[in-house]
Amino acid sequence: IILSSLMDSQLHTPMYFFLRNLSFLDMCFTTSIIPQMLVNLWGPEKTITSVGCVVQLYMYMWFGSIESLLLTVMSYDRFTAICKPLHYSVIMNPHLCLKMIVMVWSISLANSVLLCTLTVTLPRCGNNLLDHFLCELPAMIKIACVDTTTVEMSVFALGIVIVLTPLILIVISYGYIAKAVLRMTSRVGQHKAVNTCGSHLTVVTMFYGPIIYLYLQPGNSASKERGKFFTLFYTIVTPSLNPPIYTLRNKDMKNALKKLIGINVKSTKIRKFLK
Incomplete structure (x- = not known):
């Protein structure tokens, strides 16, 4: 997605700029x-160093927060494109798009540093057995040997800011989008809008559902087994499915991918001919 959208000049738009960021984020x-998860699942020693666990926790929280805010930015982009098409290029100018991305990454980093620092500084009294396949925030909190109410409430409060508030903004955006689509007289325009927004809504549902279950329960009451399943779903399944979801019903992206594949095939043939 990143290469094909960069090489096709028709895809140099805000929508694909944000999609490139999402694709890069999914890889990260x-x-x-x-x-590390594969090592823990199939390796003889299911261990991770303290430093490795802390680094994984910080990165995991940072990237997860970015995706939450980035999906909100993408919904605003769709809202502007469908509800204010005549002003779209003026509103979603390159400077604003870049500024929004910088803000998303910066706010997410601050959230990660705050929550993870509160978590890793909790005393564990020698308890280093983590009942999870990765160093995840709720699992790390549960092995602490002190009262974690303050940390749990901090997670809940910041979860509202990073998860629930963006989700509400997405729902509001799509409420206006639905009204605009129903008012369209062109069937082609309606079909294109539904295809574009449908892909984004699918990703939003797959991402926010598990996150809300894990992080927006006061007292960290999510069950262990369900927590593991939902963590696996939004950390592995959702990022892996994002590329096909965004490309299967997008003709422009399909054409760009075909061009990219065609260029690679031609370059391979030229190399063989030269040899």
């Missing part, structure tokens, strides 16, 4: 988790 998200 999965690569920060999968290698």
Whole structure:
């Protein structure tokens, strides 16, 4: 997605700029988790160093927060494109898009540093057995040997800011989008809008559902087994499915991918001919 949208000049738009960021984020998200997770699942020693666990926790929280805010920015982009098409290029100018991305990454970093620092500084009294396949925030809090009410409420409060508030903004955006689509007289325009927004809504549902279950329960009451399943779903399954979800019903992206594949095939043939 990143290469094909960069190489096709028709895809140099805010929508694909944000999609490139999401694709890059998904790669970072999965690569920060999968290698160590595979070692723990199938390796003889299911261990991780203290430093490695802390780094994984910080990265995991940072990338997760970014995705939450980035999906909100993408919904605003869709709202502007469908509800204010004549002003779209003026509102969603390159400077604003870049500023929004910088803000998303910065706010997410601050959230990660605050929550993770509160968590890793909790005393554990020698308890280093983590009942999880990765160093995740709720699992780390549960092995502390002191009262964690303050930390749990901090997680809940920041969860409202980073998860629930963006989700509410997405719902509001799509409320206006639905009204605009129903008012359209062109069937082609309606179909295109539904396809574009449908992909984004699918990703939003797959991402926010597990997150709300895990992080927006006061007292950290999510069950262990369900928590593991939902963590696996939004850290591995959702990022892996994002590329096909955004490309299967997008003709422009399909054409760009075909061009990219065609260029690679031609370059391979030229190399063989030269040899």
